[in-house]
Amino acid sequence: MKEPTAQARQSDADERAAIRHRWTAKPPGDSDEAQAGALLRSAMVVPPFGAKDLAEVAARLRGRERRSSRKWAWQLAIAMGLLLIGGAVSAAVAHFLRGPSVPAISRPAPVSLLTPAPVRRTHAAPPSPPAPAASPAPEPPPVARPVAPGPEIQAPRLAYAEGRVGSTVARSSLEPPAMAPASPSSLAQESRLIAGAIHKLRQDGDPAQALAMLDQHRVRFAGNGALEREANVTRIEALLRLGRHDEALGLLDAQVLKATGVGREMLVARAELRAEKGRRGAALNDFNSLLTADAPSDSVTERALFGRATCRAQRGDGAGARSDLEHYLARFPKGRFADQARAAIGK
């Protein structure tokens, strides 16, 4: 067996040596360790877990028993749902695979027996748009065709939808082109784009790439997408991460925001950006809309209270600022800005 070399022994001893100095205690400098220390210091500050948080989690723990039965019910429901979806998907796949090769489609007898029902359904409802001229229905209705009131786009859908109601053989005979290869719906495409942008932003930490994907979304859906709001929020976040506060503010300015749900967070963000730009009046409006009598004691309210105090102080409203700071300390005695608030009012 080889003896460890002196160098290896020394290296081993070095690794076991106690470390006396933390990087985080190093003064700023250019060395790798100083840079690592500076970086690590930024992660040392964590939000305090105060009495309110303690009480909230304790309450959740107490409520756990009640929730556990609900959890089982949810799991059961999800399992059932998955089962149903799986069944539906496999049935659809089986149908898709079997459909074109079914020889019975061309057989005249079953078709003639089964086609009347769907055909009748197609013309049974008078207000419905007519079957399209392109529809390969074997017997176009000779009379009572309404004078094309509906757009042509709807007609094929109706025919297709009605065809689906009928039996397999009848459907196959009535609407040959209906089984066009499935293309992803626009919602699926849209959600894929936005999910991609979010992934770039959050997982890869690449806001520039996220913005590029959101631009694609903008081009593709021209501001009419179903997930426009999500796209906007993601874009705002990406812009903020890139330090492009002006553009983020531009987007936020264009929004009509309500002080509910995500709107509250967007409102407080807009207020802070407006205040940052010296638009204190507009910022105050946003802060005021958040600070209603029934505003919850959460971080948004906390930021809004402190932000309004600062704006008021900068506009020379000392009494208003003091009142906000006192209110802040009463509501958030261990809040993020409690020390600054105490210092400001001299407590």
Next chain:
Amino acid sequence: MTLVRSDATPLVESTLGVPDLETLYRAHAPTVARWAAKLAGPLVDVDDLVHEIFLVVRRRLPEFRGDAKVTTWLYRITERVACESRRKDGFRRWFSRVRHIEIQRTLAPPHLTPVDEYERRQCSERVYRILDRLPKKYRNVLILFELEELSGEEIASLTGLKTATVWVHLHRARARFIAEMKRDSGSST
């Protein structure tokens, strides 16, 4: 919320040093929350994490015989739950989309000097991006030493490692951290 162990009377157990859930929660929840926040990083909701951890504590309490120190036991649960939470985080974020808008995390606090806080947030996220590239044993030891400012002996006590092993892990973690930091700088420029 008081938990009564099924295999013995609570009074006897408490005299043997095995506290009930409520006592554990009152005494250790703030520490557990701090560990959780630092182990899981800035993008995880600490309240949810503490809740998860104490659910595990409640489930596991009957198995706890007091062989290890309570803090060691709690740390191990915290480490496991935090690790699991970070793993699930990516998955959850895909589906929750923008439910938790990150503006609050990204943007400055409202003291009208938002740039500093914004930069701090970015640095913090970068720290965890780098830490996540380290093996778990190195990552967590580095967090406990640098962010939680524990001594080698305290880390050994929490993690159940020998103190010499803690130093070895720490030396290696530091070397890896510097290397990954440089790589991260290179890739971000």
